[in-house]
Amino acid sequence: MDQYVVKTYTGLEKILAQELKNIHAHNINIEKRAVSFTGTPKIMYRANFECRTALKVLKTISDFTISEAKDLYKKAMDIAWEDYIPDEHTFSIENDIISDHFDNTMYGALLVKDAIVDRIRDKRGNRPNVNRKNADIQFTVFIRNEEVTLFLNTSGPSLHKRSYKKYGGIAPLSEVLAAGLILLSGWDPTTPFLNPMCGSGTFLVEAQRIAQNIPPQIHRKFFCFKKSPDFDEDRWELILKGSKMRIDRRPPTIIGFDNSREAVNGTKANTMKAGSFKSCQIYNFDFFKYKPTVDSGTVLLNPPYNKRLPLKDNLRFYKRINSTLKQFYKGFNVWLICPHEISLRQAGFKTEKEMTVYNGPIRCRFAKIDCG
Structure with missing residues (x-):
């Protein structure tokens, strides 16, 4: 089995660990903004395709220690x-380096x-080309002090890019964070889900x-693992077929509203592109005047925030x-994210539970609200 590290956001590590457990990953360990596991290529394919809180799935190529900067080149030359x-x-290379040996992380x-190019030129007689924007094969150099890990990025672009946002809105929320917060809220998909101030939807x-068990990457065409020499297309097709068989066709009750007509139109455009429009009720309502048409459910509120x-x-x-929550939402499972x-x-x-998450660079609290 191979060793993998899956990147995520602060506060979502336990949710991601559970997602990996659900797809039968082994030796799962929670780390800072990441979860590591061991597994077969099949598990890696599924982690990329099915884990809602994953940002990137990195395969460990090699780890070693260095005592000076030039050791990095020497040891990298030993890798096939x-x-x-x-x-x-x-190919391309990203870096995540915090080390006294490198004043310039680049x-x-x-x-x-240089080690990659020199080694392949020695072996094949020609050199591979670097493509910083759209490389077929992507690597990550991770260094903490003298400890080095070299990764193969099996995902490619960040997995928060779900390909459905035609309208971004003023302050769009990451798709990974949104999915993670819903899972953290403990929402039961057989009950209504309400999203006041829905923004971009x-x-x-x-x-x-989540409710219909539709993979988050259902519309994604490119993963870097497809460019790897050992890509198993037959196995990948079986994963795609299996995911379609597990979709729950029962429509959930999902209600979103916003007092901005532009936001409502944007939400409709995004849900239409995502294939979610028919499952969502979307209205141009003012949160402070709207009385819910359902008696219970989960409410997830992300109020607009103006730093100025x-x-x-x-x-x-x-x-x-x-x-407003105390007036109209007694008996609901209410959660709020704010700076x-x-x-x-x-x-x-009055909060029943609070945890720290990050909305981009903004440190936020995600709190369960007691509405009385």
């Missing part, structure tokens, strides 16, 4: 790169690039796919949210 890069395939990537699409707005005005806004600097207690909220 010709087994990873077929003839006429391009230098570490350059050393590995990311929560609606991810909720529909004075804190006292933000607090006033959140106090209105709290008042960490917003004091929910000062805004009058």
Whole structure:
């Protein structure tokens, strides 16, 4: 079995570990913003295709220690790169380096690039080409002090790119974060899901796919593992067929609304492209005036956040949210994500549970709200 590391966001590690367990990965270990596991190529294919909270699935090529920068080139030269890069395939290298040996992190990537080119030229008599934007084969150099790990990126572009966002909105939420928050909320898909202030509709699409067990990468055409010499197309086709057989055809109850007509139109466009439109009820309603048409369910609220707005005005806004929740949403399973600097207690909220997540670079709290 091979060793893999799956990248994710802060706060979603346990959810990702459970997803990997569900597809029968072995030796699962939770790390910082990542989960490692061992598994066969089949498990790697499924992790890329089915794990909603995965950003990238990296296969470990080699790990070793260095005592100075030039050791990186020497040890990288010992790796059989010709087994990873077929003839006429391009490659690229990302770096994640924190080490006193490298003042310029790009230098570490350059050393590995040189080792790859020199080794393959020695073995084949020609050199592979670098393509920084759309490489067939992608590698990652990970260095912490003197510890080095070289990875093969089996995913390619980040898995948060689900290919359905025609409309991004003012502050679009990552698809991976949206799916992770829904799973963290404990939503039972047989009950209604409500998303006030729905923005670009990311929560609606991810909720529909969770409810009906539709793979998050259902529309993705390119994965880097397809370019690998050992790609098993027959195995991949079986995974695709199996995923279609597991789709739940029962329509869920998913309700999204926003007071912005532009956001509502954007949500409709995104859900249409995602194939979720028929499963979602989308309205142009004001959260502060709307009374739910269902008696219970899960509410996931991501209020707009303007960093230029004075804190006292933000607090006033959140106090209105709290008042509306207490008036209309008693008995609902209510969750709210907001920047960490917003004091929910000062805004009058009573929280049952809180956890830290990141919306892009913004440190946020994800809280379960007691509506009384």
